[in-house]
Amino acid sequence: MGKQTNFEVIIIGGSYAGLSAAMSLGRSLRSVLVIDSGLPCNRQTPHSQNFLTHDGQTPGQIIAEARGGLMKYDTIKFHNGLAISAEKTDHGFTVTTRNGETFSGQKLIFATGIKDIMPDIPGFSECWGISVIHCPYCHGYEYRNEKTAILANGAKAYHLATLVNNLTDDLTLLTNGRVEFDFPAAEKLKANGIGITEKEVMEITHEDGYVKEVVFADGSREAFTAVYAALPFEQHSALPAALGCAFTEHGYIQVDTMQKTTVEGIFACGDNAAMMRSVANAVASGNVTGAIVNKELVDERF
Template identity: 85%
Template sequence: MEKRVNFEVIIIGGSYAGLSAAMSLGRSLRSVLVIDSGQPCNLQTPHSQNFLTHDGHAPSHIAAEARRQLMKYDTIKFHRGLAVSALKTDQGFTVTTQTGETFSGRKLIFATGIKDIMPQIPGFSECWGITVIHCPYCHGYEFRNAKTAILANGAKAYHLASLINNLTDDLTLLTNGRVEFDFPAAEKLRANDIAIKEKGVVEIVHQDGLVKEVVFADGSREAFKAVYAALPFEQHSDIPVALGCALTEHGYIHVNTLQETTVEGVFACGDNVEMMRSVANAVASGNATGAIVNKELVDECF
């Protein structure tokens, strides 16, 4: 049987937002292709939390169950591969994969997520998503009352400290250099018994991703159970920018309230458009985007 290459909607990214968008569209009998490279940003995370009905499940389990449920919708197809380019055409868009395969669609949805930029600290990346974590809503309860560090500086560190302070009484802020707070912020941290250490961090000692100690530039070290970190990021895919989609000042794909990018016919959802990085939020974002894209297809032909 000839392989189908033309679709109403192509979704690049088959994690939670992309799969949720696909379900929304598939239930309206839209022909959908989901292109996914199999490299989600939470690949190393053992458990997903704060997602009703799936609290504590492995992220891979949630994604696999989602794909299994989508298989009953005949109009949804999957392609395992890396999308490397997209072009706007008179009929919509063409998407090309790393292996040279080309697919066409009337609408395009980017659910490509973001990529965290790891610091050059030995042990950091091995612990990322396990005991070096980014979000108190996603991971904080599991490390409640534990000896905890925050590896960050400036406004991001202050924001994290205010949230995590409710989860543990043993909290230390590691600025990895000179403090970048103004005077009132530093005083408020100290008033809440949050220690501030301005030493450089040179290593995270761990066992299979479980933090044991943080080693400082002066040779001293301190034991912690968890380390929060605020990392810079970049878009996981460079296709949106190459296609002409604008980014916000913070590096997210710019979308309006209808998830439309600045390129007509192109939509985006999930972690690549906003700072709320959770499975629950990605699923909600994708679900809404699928419905919005279906409505646009309806309006064009009804």
């Protein structure tokens, strides 16, 4: 018997959201293919927190356990590879991978995540996800009461400062240039004991990804244990745009409350479609997406 190439649902992205959607569909006896390139955005993060029953495990452990649990469902198949093109057809969609294999499905789910755009600061990318972090809910408890910096400016910096201030009394904003706060915001920061440094950041020194010092353009240095950063991002996959999916003003795939994109038959879940970036949220949105896709298939047949 030849390799199966036709499925009811194709899921592009096999991390938390994609695997969760696959489980929901596989348990509904839907034939599902998960295509995954094996490059989750949190692969450098040493521990994943704030996720019930898995708090403190490595991202790799969670993925391995989740994928292993899906192996018992003969309705779910996996393809390790990168999806490079997709087309809408009369019967659904076709997806082609880098090695030239083509698969077809009635419905398409993007669980492809996002890609952070790193600043040109030596040491930053080596620390990203380890001690240069993005989320106080994911990492804040581990760096509680430590000397902490926030590398951001404007509204993003203010938002982060309000949250991180609850976790440490030793907090400094590194605006990497002239501050972009209005007067009330600056006064509130000052009133809460949050320092502001406007000097340009030139380097982050570290040991195996753990921050030691921030080096400024004037040659001065300051020691920190953790640095929060609000980074711009781009979609990890160009395929949603190529298929005509709309995006929000912030760059996320536009979905409704049922995780449907603006293109009929295409759904999106996880970090690519939500501002709340966490493992728990990705799993939840994937579970909902799988259920909604199954309901659509039921309605089309029943």
